[in-house]
Amino acid sequence: MANPQRVTIRVRVTEIPTNPENRVSRLGRDFCQQILQRPFNNNLQDECHDAMHFLPNFDSENDVKAWFLYDFNVMHPLSKEEVLTIQHEVYHATWKGDTWIFTPRKQWNDEARRYCSMYTWGGSYKKE
Numbered sequence: 001m002a003n004p005q006r007v008t009i010r011v012r013v014t015e016i017p018t019n020p021e022n023r024v025s026r027l028g029r030d031f032c033q034q035i036l037q038r039p040f041n042n043n044l045q046d047e048c049h050d051a052m053h054f055l056p057n058f059d060s061e062n063d064v065k066a067w068f069l070y071d072f073n074v075m076h077p078l079s080k081e082e083v084l085t086i087q088h089e090v091y092h093a094t095w096k097g098d099t100w101i102f103t104p105r106k107q108w109n110d111e112a113r114r115y116c117s118m119y120t121w122g123g124s125y126k127k128e
Helices: 020-036 106-116
Strands: 005-012 049-053 065-074 087-096 099-104
Touching: 005 020, 005 106, 020 049, 020 065, 020 087, 020 099, 087 106
Parallel strands: 005 087
Antiparallel strands: 005 065, 049 065, 087 099
16 A cells, blocks of 8 residues: 655646636646546545645635645544654646646755644545
8 A cells, every 4th residue: 555645736726727616626636647647536435545635725816826735545544743754745836738847846845744734634534
């Protein structure tokens, strides 16, 4: 099984080629296909799934940059302390033509790891 991973992406929201309500899922799906080379799995019933967080400004009509947060390979809840220990990567995304350029921003990793640890690993969900 794959290791848990948290990814933060900074992007100009109006570059995401979909309507504002679908930006989080579209960017997550595109990132999975292009960088992880696999489909985004948001089926919470699966033992291992992916989660997306809805952060401020994701649906802005204005030409602003916003942060997008994704948790990959969610298998069970993690404490804030555990979240601080998992792999965390930060990217800057730019839409060029009909594809994304995802540029790693390693210098942002530590700050993003600390800041994003306030968000519940895997989002807020209940498995029934």
